[in-house]
Every structure is written in structure tokens, then in C-alpha cells.
Amino acid sequence: MTDTSVIRRLDANASDFSRQLDQLLSWESVSDTSVNQRVLDIISNVRQRGDAALIDYTRQFDQLDVQSMQDLIFPRERLEQALTEITDEQRHALEIAAKRVRAYHEHQQQDSWRYTEADGTILGQKITPLDKAGLYVPGGKASYPSSVLMNAIPAKVAGVNEVVMVVPTPRGEVNELVLAAAAIAGVDRVFTIGGAQAIAALAYGTESVPAVDKIVGPGNIYVATAKRHVFGKVGIDMIAGPSEILVICDGQTDPDWIAMDLFSQAEHDEQAQSILLSPDAAFLDKVAASIEKLLPSLERETIARTSLRERGALIWVKDLAQAAEVANRIAPEHLELSIADPEAMLPTIRHAGAIFMGRYTAEALGDYCAGPNHVLPTSGTARYSSPLGVYDFQKRSSIINCSRDGASELGKVASVLARGESLTAHARSAEYRIKE
Template structure:
């Protein structure tokens, strides 16, 4: 197998740099009409025929010889069995990662609060976990036990009563690591279904699959399209694009390290994006040489090659200040600050899903076991979105209690504003509570 790279070289000083950068970053998750219609048909079938449709689609799409929905249900005992089937080293790694993820997310928990005003009026906020969350996990060769931990543990920390996992098992292939991760993370129920049909089942419920309040987890174009269509019926985490990494380096890190960091995201997908920004032109040359040297040694070399050649870039900037400006413009999913003093630059970072500080902090640590969530905003959405967390599995209710005096005082204000909007019933509803001059 012959692989070679022709990674794009950009210079921020060039007049057309902004145009080239915009072209490099452009990516849209577009479902063509055929995919869209197929997903709508699947959702309709699941809504109308429930379990029977799930069994039929699983037979057709996944090649699973399922006679009934019972063949697609894994109980808690099966998850516990998976723990005995993985190696002791794998179990230790899963448990250590799970513990770190749990400790980190415990700090995100929000508590209810109230305060009382002078007239006795009480205002506050009540924080309540979702009743039930649905976790979609890719199956077959694309199996990610780490994603199980990252999606299920925050839900459990938030206090979600039941976490329901769906995972396809193409041709009956069961990934024991995924099931072991589900056991460790506290998943309550598992259904071996996937695709748009699994999303529809979670959103609307069937005779066996319970309806959930929110669906989280990655999937292919059919899963993403289905999540778009069921949003509103249930909540969703996000519509994620290809994985991304942006490395900002001062030129002093080992170029082999940086090349491998770029590979770590490029190997996910031909559409994944790996970008290096540095003011040191010579360093960019050395990293390019490392890419060419190391690429033939990679198991997923062909995927990396297509990703690097199609959407990768080495960008030269004037100085570190401009490097930070470019980073904020890109708003990457993963940002590595591979510099001598990353803490000094941190205040200037405005847009990034996760920030990896210093030369020794590879993005890969965040994917598995550092603690923070690896479900992150992509495609520039870090400008307005955040990593998945405990807060995604909690909702907030406002609390308003008016004392007699408080209702009277607020009634005057509400009356004026309501009549200004010509909403007379609103005004009179408030006015009924206004005390007369005698205080009754």
C-alpha cells in the first residue's frame, strides 16, 4: 500500500487567506432527498407498528436473525457477563476512566435555590433531572466504549432515573467492551437495534422500548437525520459533524508528537479535520516531514491520508497572537495549546470545545480518561455550544411565591404593562390581587 500526503499550506499573511480558510472549514451534514425520505418512512413505520417494525428493520439492515423483540433485549445480567469476558487490563482501564469521568462531572451538578424578598415574596429555581435518557451507541466495527461512559455517566450523575441504550449488532456481532462499559456506567436497559429505527423507538416508544426525554450519542447520517426529525418530540444533544483538531504550537514541541496528534483525529473519518497553526515556518516543514515519515506506519493510513489531503492544513501565522486569533476564528472541537506557557494564552481563547494545555497533554487523553466529556461541539458551533455534561440531563423550573403585599405591589406593575399590550385579562387577573387603601 502506497500512501502520500499533500497537506495544504496556508499563510495568514496572504491576501486571500480568509477565503481559503473558509473553504477549508466548510462542511455541511446534508441528507439528500433519498436519505431523508427513507428516514421519514422508517420513523412512520416504527410509530405505527412498534416492536414489529424494529424486528423487521433489524433483520433487513443488520442481518440479525431475530424472531421477536425479545431477541433484541439484553438484561443487566448480560451486561455483567460482559465484564467477565473482557481482559482484566481492559476492565481496569474502563473502571479507571469511568471513575475519572464521574468525579469530574460530579462538580457540574446544579442545585435548586431560593431567595426571599423583604415583603415575603419568594423567588427561585428548582433543578430536576430528566426521567429517562436514551443513549445511541454505534455498533459493529465502529464500537466506542468510551462514548458509553461519556454519555451515560453524566446522566446518572444528574440523577436520571433510567438510561436506555440502543446499539446495533450487525450480523450478530456483539462488542463485549461496549456492554462492559454500559455495565460500569450504570445503563439500565439495552436494546440491540440501531439506525433511524432505534432513534424513532426512543423518541416515540414501542411496546417494549420506553419513550425517553432526550437522545444522546453519535451515529451515521441516518441516525443524525432521524435525530433532526424527532427533535421537539424529545431533546437531542447535537447534530455532530466530523471530528476536528486544531494544534497551536510555538515550534518547540517534538514534530513527531504533533504529527501523531493530527493523525489521532484524522483516523476517525475521511472528512475529519486536522490543522496545525504556528508562527515557525521551519517547524511546519518538520511536521510535514514527520507526517510523511509516520503515515505508512499507521493501520488506518488510507483514511488518514484522505483526511489530511482533503481537509487538513499547516497554517503559518505572524506570531502567537495571530495564532490565537485564527483559533478563535475556527472555533475547533479540540484545541491543543502546545506551547511553553499555555496558561498565559488561555484567557484569550473564546471558542473551543475542549482545550488541551501544554506539550504533554494529547487530545487522545481527553477522548478516554482525562475526565471532561469528549462529546463536543463541531463545525464551528463551539461559538455557541458547550460539551455534553450533567446540565444536559437536568432541567430548571422557575419558582414564584408572592406574599399578599408582594402580589399587590407587583400587580400595579403587571397591570400597566399588560394594558400596554392590550391584554386586559392579564391586567385584571393581576389587579384582583391589589390591596385597597385599607389593606384588604
């Protein structure tokens, strides 16, 4: 198997494959010292000066001549207006996507529960939504209405009382699709601020921006670094790495389809990762040819080409069982099972953010309108984390209601354990309730 000029070829059975795969997957969430210090300064300034700091940063970074926070607030009427500014086709697509996302996430709803033991003691769990959630949305020419739906709708389904969205409008550039998505998703308040200063405002609150309980949504290195620093004061969704796709194909899918599926992530940015596993070496050759043929047709060809060259790979495996082993080691954000019987393979897959079953299920459908959330664990974190969901906007409280008999029996156990830890007050507190 020879290398192409666009994407490397690997053999999963080569003696040094493990080392090669480690190098391929290597990615560090870097935030250099200057970025880190700048973010810390911004957070400190927002905490001390509140709205005044937000106004100053908006003038500086977004080049907007704002006089007060009122200039940085979009009322609900402005969101509704956006629905009339977009095309009928765009509105229809947003509404269908929102309906599907809402229906899927309604299945994630959990109910409080409890049970009663023989002695009358009641144990259980109470599910409570967060009071406020903050949603960061990139602004300007960037258009991510799908991210608005994917972040705001689960919060609303969870019962969050107030969803606060921040979206910068650099040089006054307003994205009507994003505002329309906010209207459809039920976002309650929108502030036209961005960057680390917006994250700080959501975390600590200002005179105008309410402090929230959790911050979700994608952003640049300043936003990601700020989310790291405010975590603990508030919850965050995740620190996301570059987009990823791993395709397992048996060699029977149209190679052009597979090439375009790989492009669907490669076009995000130069650090995105696209990998194909197949036991059919001739098919890998066909996909390599399709990549060469179709790459020039992309609007973001340069970005995709760099991504494929630096972080992409076509990997030969001896069979689908070995493909599953490699996939579990990678723990990809998106996994396509482009094979004849994906259901048969599904039990062997342990680690993946989202699994796309069969030849017709393009990853792109999950990005926009299939229904499941597109906010997914990256950089191997699917080994221990899950897609964003309703459960991210809820918390669980334990319920313990001991009967007299239950308190007496449990008190005896607690007493022994507490005294074993030399915690006398714990022991005596429990012992007071032991029946004579």
C-alpha cells in the same frame, strides 16, 4: 513555503487567507433526498407498528432471524457477563476511565436555589433530572466503549432515573467492551436495535422500548437524520460534524508528537479536520516531514491521508496573538495549546469545545480517560454551545411565591404592561391582587 503532497500550507497574512480559510472549513451536514425520505418512512412505520416494525427492520438491516422483542433485549445479567469476557487490562482501563469521568462530572452538579425579598416574596430555581435518557451506540465491529461512559455517566450523575441504550448487533456481532462499559456506567436497559428505527423507538416508544426525554450518542447519516426529525418530540445532544483538532505550537514541541496529534483526528474519517498554527515556519517544515515519515505507520493510513489532503492545513501565523485570533474564528472541537505558557494564552481563547494545555496533554487523553466529556461541539458550533454534561440531563423550573405585599406591588407593574399589550385578562388577573 512549499506545499507537501500530503497537507496544504497556508499563510495567515496572505491577502486571500480569509477566503482560503472559509473554503477549508466549509462542511455541510448533507442528507440527500433519498436518505431523508427513507428515514421519514422508517419513523412513520415505527410509530404505527411499534415492536413489529423494529423486528422487521432488524431482520432486514442487521440480517438477524429474530422472532420477538425478547430476542432484542440484553438483560442486566448479560452486561455483567461482559465484564468477565473482556481482559483484566481492559476492565481495569474502563474502570479507571469511568471513575475519572464520574468525578469530573460530579463537579458539574447544580443545586436548587432561592432567595427572599424584603416584602416576603420568594424567587428561585428548582433543578430536576430528566426521567429517561436514550443512548445510541454504534454496533458491530465498531467499538466505542468510551462513548458509552461519556454519555451514560453524566446522565446518572444528573440523577436520570433510567438510561436506555440501543446498540445494533449486525449479523450477531456483539461487542463485549461496549456491554462491559454499559455495566460499569450503570445503564439500565439495552436493546439490540440500531439505525433510524432505534431513534424512532426511543422518541415515540413501542410496546417494549420506553419513550425517553432526550437522545444522545453518535451514529451514521441515518441516525443523524432521524435525530433531526424527532427533535422537538425529544431533546437531542447535537448533530455532530466530522472530528476536528486545531494545534497551536510555538515550535518547541517534538514535531513527531504534533504530527501524531494531527493524525489522531485524521484517522477518524476522510472528512475529519486537522490544522496546525505556528509562528515558526521552519517548525512547520519539520511537522510536514514528520507527517510524511509517520503516515505510512498508521493502520488507517488511507483514511488519514485523505483527511489531511482534503481538509488539513499547516498555517503560518506571525505570532501567538494572531494564532488565537484564527483559533477563535475556527472555534474548534479540540484545541491543543502546545506552547511554553498555555495559561497566559488561555484568556485569549473564546471559542473551543475542549482546550488541552501544554506539550504533554494529548487530545487522545480527553477522548478516553482525562475526565471531561468527549462529546463536543463541532463545525464552529463551539461559538455558542458546550460539551455534553450533567446540565444536559437536567432541567430548571422557576419558582415564584409572592407575598400579599409583593403581589400588590408587582400587580401594579404588570397591569400597566399588560394593558399596553391589550391583554385585558392579564391586567385584571394581576389587578385583583392589588391591595386597596
